Amino acid sequence: METITQPAEMSAWSEQTRRTGQSIALVPTMGFFHEGHLSLMRFAAARADRLVVSLFVNPIQFAPGEDLERYPRARERDAALAAANGADILFCPEPAAMYPRDFRTTVTVAGISEGLCGRSRPGHFAGVATVLAKLFNLVQPDRAIFGEKDFQQLAVIRTLVRDLNWNIEILGHPIVREPDGLAMSSRNVYLNKDERQAALALPLSLEHARHRVGQGERRPEVLRGEINAILAAAGLRPEYIEFVDELSLQPVALVGEGTVLALAARSGATRLIDNCRFKQLD
Ligand code: AMP
Numbered sequence: 001m002e003t004i005t006q007p008a009e010m011s012a013w014s015e016q017t018r019r020t021g022q023s024i025a026l027v028p029t030m031g032f033f034h035e036g037h038l039s040l041m042r043f044a045a046a047r048a049d050r051l052v053v054s055l056f057v058n059p060i061q062f063a064p065g066e067d068l069e070r071y072p073r074a075r076e077r078d079a080a081l082a083a084a085n086g087a088d089i090l091f092c093p094e095p096a097a098m099y100p101r102d103f104r105t106t107v108t109v110a111g112i113s114e115g116l117c118g119r120s121r122p123g124h125f126a127g128v129a130t131v132l133a134k135l136f137n138l139v140q141p142d143r144a145i146f147g148e149k150d151f152q153q154l155a156v157i158r159t160l161v162r163d164l165n166w167n168i169e170i171l172g173h174p175i176v177r178e179p180d181g182l183a184m185s186s187r188n189v190y191l192n193k194d195e196r197q198a199a200l201a202l203p204l205s206l207e208h209a210r211h212r213v214g215q216g217e218r219r220p221e222v223l224r225g226e227i228n229a230i231l232a233a234a235g236l237r238p239e240y241i242e243f244v245d246e247l248s249l250q251p252v253a254l255v256g257e258g259t260v261l262a263l264a265a266r267s268g269a270t271r272l273i274d275n276c277r278f279k280q281l282d
Pocket of ligand 1: 028030031035038040084114140145147148149150173174175176177183184186
């Protein structure tokens with residue numbers, strides 16, 4: 001595996017690789033790899049001739065007061081893990097190389113960026129869309145792979161690629177969980193023992209909702225009340241509990257096939273998200 005830090009070098013590698021007729025997959029990340037990232041890499045490596053993993057803690061998707069400075073970083077360990085999981089290139093540019101002082105452009109995806117996480121993190125998805133526009137142009141991938149854990153991000157990226165006519169296939173990968181059900185996240189290292197235990201209320205409430213929907217309960221307001229009680233009893237502070245259509249991200253009147261239950265809650269100071277999609281309802 002080769003490490004590239006300069007955007008121009010990344011472009012040159014992609015040009016050269018495409019010229020030889022090889023396909024490229026891209027897995028964009030912010031590093032501090034866990035099994036969620038590694039399964040995305042293996043999934044991607046099996047679907048293209050060459051795999052580029054980008055590792056960039058993108059400053060413009062963090063609001064002032066968020067965890068940009070303390071976001072966990074482990075470059076050496078990440079490089080070894082990426083190499084062992086099929087990466088040909090680890091692209092890790094410095095922030096100043098991605099955003100020189102005269103950088104002026106923001107890409108926004110209206111509507112779909114505004115609810116759910118976008119409500120409490122204004123500007124977050126514009127930061128995500130802007131860095132991905134740059135990464136797509138530099139890497140020129142045939143396909144790019146994203147985790148379904150960041151379900152709204154995936155919907156924003158699908159819209160971005162469609163609207164801007166990039167010929168890039170966007171693939172989602174199922175959520176990878178710890179053995180006890182907690183969705184893996186680089187931010188889980190922020191949790192102390194009690195907060196880690198309390199965080200299990202997120203997957204438990206998804207399980208509860210699946211069970212209740214299986215019993216025939218389809219009213220979002222009823223299910224929301226029950227989930228709120230589960231999260232609050234564990235000591236979590238819910239930020240949203242939403243039943244939305246998987247494509248439009250608009251709230252649904254009744255849970256049906258293709259409805260996504262999306263949750264965000266704080267355990268201590270740490271903000272966690274999780275979701276599940278309902279299918280095959282009778
Ligand atoms: P991040 O480094 O947190 O920005 O994540 C990089 C990519 O990995 C994104 O596409 C995430 O959705 C994905 N990802 C993070 N955690 C998980 C997980 N537990 N399961 C599946 N994908 C994940």
